[in-house]
Amino acid sequence: MRPEVAPDWMHRLVTGLDGEGGSREVRRLRERLTGRAGDGDSVRPAGRTGRRQAETARDTRGAAVLVAVSGETAADASVLLTHRSPHMRSHAGQIAFPGGRIDPGDAGPVDAALREAWEETGLDRTAVSPLAELGAVPVRRTGRPVHPVLAWWHTPAEVGVASPAETDHVFSAPIAELVDPGRRFTVAWGPWRGPAFAVEGYVVWGFTAAVLDGMLRTAGWERPWSQRPARPLREALAESRNNETLR
Numbered sequence: 001m002r003p004e005v006a007p008d009w010m011h012r013l014v015t016g017l018d019g020e021g022g023s024r025e026v027r028r029l030r031e032r033l034t035g036r037a038g039d040g041d042s043v044r045p046a047g048r049t050g051r052r053q054a055e056t057a058r059d060t061r062g063a064a065v066l067v068a069v070s071g072e073t074a075a076d077a078s079v080l081l082t083h084r085s086p087h088m089r090s091h092a093g094q095i096a097f098p099g100g101r102i103d104p105g106d107a108g109p110v111d112a113a114l115r116e117a118w119e120e121t122g123l124d125r126t127a128v129s130p131l132a133e134l135g136a137v138p139v140r141r142t143g144r145p146v147h148p149v150l151a152w153w154h155t156p157a158e159v160g161v162a163s164p165a166e167t168d169h170v171f172s173a174p175i176a177e178l179v180d181p182g183r184r185f186t187v188a189w190g191p192w193r194g195p196a197f198a199v200e201g202y203v204v205w206g207f208t209a210a211v212l213d214g215m216l217r218t219a220g221w222e223r224p225w226s227q228r229p230a231r232p233l234r235e236a237l238a239e240s241r242n243n244e245t246l247r
Helices: 008-016 024-034 046-056 109-121 206-219 233-238
Strands: 063-070 078-084 099-101 128-133 145-153 167-174 184-189 192-199 202-204
Touching: 008 128, 008 145, 008 206, 063 109, 063 206, 078 109, 078 206, 099 109, 109 128, 109 145, 109 167, 145 206, 184 233, 192 206, 202 206
Parallel strands: 063 145
Antiparallel strands: 063 078, 063 099, 078 167, 128 145, 184 192, 192 202
């Protein structure tokens, strides 16, 4: 981890998301992701959630995702996202950060996040500098801890779909679009409410949206946006290009 190499415009974000620092934003984000404050990945019918937790209880390594931010300034910054193939067994059709399970051969969450980013998008690990790790975030839906790893993509190069079985679209979402109040809204699924973003015709929600929401707030980039009324998640997805079916 090399937080000292972060550009000046990312310093506030890096220090705020340092998991060891225990900042208020980190605690708030963890509460959202574990379901205490609500998260799309935490809402499932109780029976199915129980089965999935049982299936993943043996997987103590968890997963890691790479939050790769590029740009010369905050004004032209962007974050790398993927659209998961609609044929995937889990999270099909969702917008996500590159990432996946931590394999036995990985040195840790950072190594896993970099490996997965390479496998999914072709992102060269030498082109990014890991800056901060949020720490293990237990997502209630699966019971598996997820480790978001913030990185500065200091040498952007062409990336794309490197694993069609996992992703069918790789793109960089401009921070300027993510903070646009017209692209932000709240989605509702039963009693749950959570942040969402409209980007590239997709709806970004759940775990990914919660991390982005926390990132924008921590960095001081967030602009005031209307959180009410909440939009039905099924309706929002039906009008998007996610090709995602809620289960």
